Amino acid sequence: MDLSVDADVSEIPRVTDAVDRFGEDAGLAAGTCHKLSIILDELLSNAISYGLGGNGDHQIDIHIERDGERLVLHVSDDGIPFNPFASEKPDTSLSVDERPIGGLGLLLVTELTESQTYERVEDRNLVTLIMHSGNG
């Protein structure tokens, strides 16, 4: 699957639809498609908020392929250098009142995937993720 979207959350439904179609073609369970959609929602909203400064003129490129039991995801943008995996993990043991709002997105990405890589390639941020194709 290859898709380019504007750096705007209004593009999320287009991403989710494309993931569902890809999942159908690749024979993925619905749960796996939903996890892919969560991961992409987190990466896109993060890139839009930080690396791209909320500027909708930028494009984010998404590539997903199935390699046997693995799914390989590439997400890239031309924003300022921004490594999403460099931030601290939130404390998930705090109560409702103690818990700060936010910071959970990348924890979900990390926990739902097997490996996460960030690179700066030719003035672009490139995130590569590997996840199981069968954990529906």
Added chain:
Amino acid sequence: MNIETRTKGEICVLHFEGNFDSNTASDAESVINELIEDGKLKIVANFENLNFISSAGLRVLLATAKRLNASGGDLRVCCLNQTVQEVFDISGFGTILTVNQTEDEAIRSI
């Protein structure tokens, strides 16, 4: 995402259908905030027809729980599918929020 509101006495049951993500979270927050401003302080979120929730949705749930806690209300979440349950487990929301298996159980215990 579609949210259908059903009122049972002083309890409001919200049926979520679709995807609770960064594109739909702000609309969901508006719906919930209107209910709270209207004095509806006992809210059950039924996720039976929800496909998935991302951190944007979790943020709305946490903000709602904080508001309801502060005003003597209560939030229950019920009927999680496997993906939503996994997100709750990873984020710790399964322990900080009260999760019920069924809507009846949520309504009885709120």
